[in-house]
Amino acid sequence: MSDDVHRGLEGVLVAESELSYIDGDAGKLGYRGYSIEDLAREASYEEVVYLLWHGELPTAEELESFCTWTAATRALDDELLGEVEKLAAADEVPMAALRTVVSSLSAYDGDADHADVTDLDANLRKACRITAKIPTALAAFERFRNGEEAVAPREDLSHAANFLYMLNGEVPDEVLAETFDMALVLHADHGLNASTFSAMVTASTLSDLHSAVTSAIGTLSGSLHGGANANVMRMLKEVDESDTDPRTWVEEALAEGRRVPGFGHRVYNVKDPRAKILGAKSKELAETAGDSRWYDYSTTIEEYIAAEKGLAPNVDFYSASTYYQMGIPIDAYTPIFAMSRVAGWIAHVLEQYEDNRLIRPRARYVGDTDLPFPPLEER
Numbered sequence: 102m103s104d105d106v107h108r109g110l111e112g113v114l115v116a117e118s119e120l121s122y123i124d125g126d127a128g129k130l131g132y133r134g135y136s137i138e139d140l141a142r143e144a145s146y147e148e149v150v151y152l153l154w155h156g157e158l159p160t161a162e163e164l165e166s167f168c169t170w171t172a173a174t175r176a177l178d179d180e181l182l183g184e185v186e187k188l189a190a191a192d193e194v195p196m197a198a199l200r201t202v203v204s205s206l207s208a209y210d211g212d213a214d215h216a217d218v219t220d221l222d223a224n225l226r227k228a229c230r231i232t233a234k235i236p237t238a239l240a241a242f243e244r245f246r247n248g249e250e251a252v253a254p255r256e257d258l259s260h261a262a263n264f265l266y267m268l269n270g271e272v273p274d275e276v277l278a279e280t281f282d283m284a285l286v287l288h289a290d291h292g293l294n295a296s297t298f299s300a301m302v303t304a305s306t307l308s309d310l311h312s313a314v315t316s317a318i319g320t321l322s323g324s325l326h327g328g329a330n331a332n333v334m335r336m337l338k339e340v341d342e343s344d345t346d347p348r349t350w351v352e353e354a355l356a357e358g359r360r361v362p363g364f365g366h367r368v369y370n371v372k373d374p375r376a377k378i379l380g381a382k383s384k385e386l387a388e389t390a391g392d393s394r395w396y397d398y399s400t401t402i403e404e405y406i407a408a409e410k411g412l413a414p415n416v417d418f419y420s421a422s423t424y425y426q427m428g429i430p431i432d433a434y435t436p437i438f439a440m441s442r443v444a445g446w447i448a449h450v451l452e453q454y455e456d457n458r459l460i461r462p463r464a465r466y467v468g469d470t471d472l473p474f475p476p477l478e479e480r
């Protein structure tokens with residue numbers, strides 16, 4: 102047994118997976134052998150979810166029945182919708198509200214008390230319900246906190262279009278729906294990122310799917326992981342409001358020892374391929390709107406950080422200006438990441454159950470030993 106410490110588990114292989122292929126030096130990503138560029142251009146989010154969970158792309162018939170079944174489970178139980186309203190009234194932060202709601206979903210899931218937590222069929226049914234209900238909970242939460250009524254889901258819209266419909270109360274145009282669908286495809290899986298790993302650790306104790314997804318949501322929310330997308334937009338807004346050159350703003354932030362959100366990555370040494378696709382989309386939206394401010398700040402910061410720090414943007418950098426230009430509220434960005442990534446979390450949990458071994462690393466003990474125990478009155 103080696104006594105080398107691998108801080109942050111950097112570079113440590115802990116599993117075999119058939120889900121995401123990542124080449125961090127070449128900036129390549131694929132799900133189950135299909136490149137992220139092809140998937141972003143050609144596949145819907147529903148097709149990608151099917152691909153991740155079932156191992157192959159669906160036929161037209163399989164896709165239709167998957168979409169129909171999933172869409173039919175979108176609605177939240179009234180009692181749970183009431184809980185969402187209470188969380189909004191209590192001013193809960195969106196990721197914490199989502200974590201609470203997903204945990205509560207098991208109370209309303211007929212398969213939740215299935216005796217065998219690893220049963221694939223029961224898990225696929227639970228997986229569909231969790232994935233279908235997250236957007237409903239998120240949109241309702243967002244509307245409740247703005248003093249509006251929740252909008253009931255529609256079964257005739259895609260996963261992406263239905264979310265925007267529930268959020269805004271109107272059916273999105275094709276460009277918005279396709280852009281959002283593509284963003285969901287891009288975020289669906291990414292190897293053993295921190296939130297996926299935490300889902301796997303939970304599943305490895307033979308805990309259930311709802312617990313694994315709940316663990317993952319908590320892990321995604323941090324600013325070093327999924328929380329960075331909202332921080333990128335807050336930074337761009339600060340730059341805008343400060344009326345200073347974005348380079349000066351970033352220079353000062355770096356001088357203060359701050360991290361610039363949306364840059365750096367544990368696996369990519371070059372620009373994240375998802376950032377390339379989202380950057381192009383952000384540019385397109387800017388051109389259509391005739392306002393390139395957010396895109397321009399972003400590219401200026403990207404050039405500056407590359408020159409000064411040798412760091413490249415990760416997926417969170419250009420999703421921020423893309424979502425902002427789509428009119429999505431800033432603190433919904435990380436929950437939207439969760440709404441997509443739930444597909445990957447579940448796929449990795451299914452892989453874990455298929456060949457389970459408890460995940461349990463070690464720490465090198467560096468504390469005291471053999472201390473005499475002092476009685477309370479002598480301390």
Ligand SMILES: CC(=O)SCCNC(=O)CCNC(=O)[C@H](O)C(C)(C)COP(=O)(O)OP(=O)(O)OC[C@H]1O[C@@H](n2cnc3c(N)ncnc32)[C@H](O)[C@@H]1OP(=O)(O)O
Nearest residue numbers: 324325326327329359360361362363364365366367415417
């Ligand atoms: C979906 C995702 O989760 S993508 C990542 C989202 N997170 C962010 O965008 C937050 C900003 N980025 C970061 O904090 C980091 O790059 C991480 C957490 C993503 C990766 O971290 P690690 O692989 O652990 O790299 P580590 O933290 O050791 O950083 C290496 C060096 O680069 C620097 N660095 C890395 N990222 C940044 C950044 N965004 N801004 C400034 N400096 C940075 C570190 O200060 C460190 O420099 P040092 O060696 O001189 O101290």
Ligand SMILES: O=C([O-])CC(=O)C(=O)O
Nearest residue numbers: 290291293294295367416
């Ligand atoms: O892989 C990671 O460490 C972070 C990331 O980009 C993701 O989760 O999409």
